[in-house]
Amino acid sequence: MNIQYEEPTLGSSYSVVGSFPKSFGYGGEDQDLDPDPEEANPSASRPRILLMGLRRSGKSSIQKVVFHKMSPNETLFLESTNKIYKDDVSSSSFVSFQIWDFPGQVDFFDPTFDSEMIFKGTGALIFVIDAQDDYMEALGRLHLTISRAYKVNPDINFEVFIHKVDGLSDDHKIETQRDVHQRANDDLADASLDKLHLSFYLTSIYDHSIFEAFSKVVQKLIPQLPTLENLLNIFISHSGIEKAFLFDVVSKIYIATDSSPVDMQTYELCCDMIDVIIDVSCIYG
């Protein structure tokens, strides 16, 4: 398969305000290797989040729903991705990264697949597994992908989205997560890759779980997170406010929250309030 690169078609609502500090370690080195001329630009030092997984696992849907406000039902009409689709997310000074949506059939052994270039500048690799399908093939692919990426760049955060869980009962969700977790880690142990840490999330585009999972993935890439958490702790202790989130309004992912546990209902309520405010400001704007 020939890997081609598609320029980001950035939603007009996004503007470049800032990027991750260079000291974070995602600049420079990869720029020489990347065939994309845009990478020569200093703004390209923002970290990369890769979306990988088998065909039809839901990668493009996740990217469109979270970052382009596509309604979940519209994703039924998405066409299969056949080249790497790069999307710039630069909506505030704390969230600035690129998402690379990969085609499901990417072939690591193809000479045009430059794993050095792709994985070197990567902050997080999200591997999407369709929980409504038989996931054995996906687990094999997960192992191949992460072991290859780890060899090139052991600093990548490996995130596994056990996706489309909207069709599963609560018991089935927990059982699937346990099973995927167990098998994926057994495969790593067999390959003597015990040091490689995987994080698992149950996700669906039909509820807020995908926004929550993406929030956590992005938070891990924010070097200022402890400071932000601290500031929010101080804020709630002095204001009598119960819970504080720092939101990226455009995507509704939260960049930080105070250290009390996150209750999904509170998070959903805040997301709904953001929608109301955006709708009202569109009417009166």
Ligand SMILES: Nc1nc2c(ncn2[C@@H]2O[C@H](COP(=O)(O)OP(=O)(O)OP(=O)(O)O)[C@@H](O)[C@H]2O)c(=O)[nH]1
């Ligand atoms: N039930 C359910 N369906 C989903 C979910 N996410 C995506 N889908 C559906 O899964 C199908 C495939 O989604 P895509 O986003 O095109 O999958 P992809 O992984 O990008 O596929 P390729 O481009 O072929 O690699 C679509 O019909 C989506 O509507 C989800 O959370 N729940």
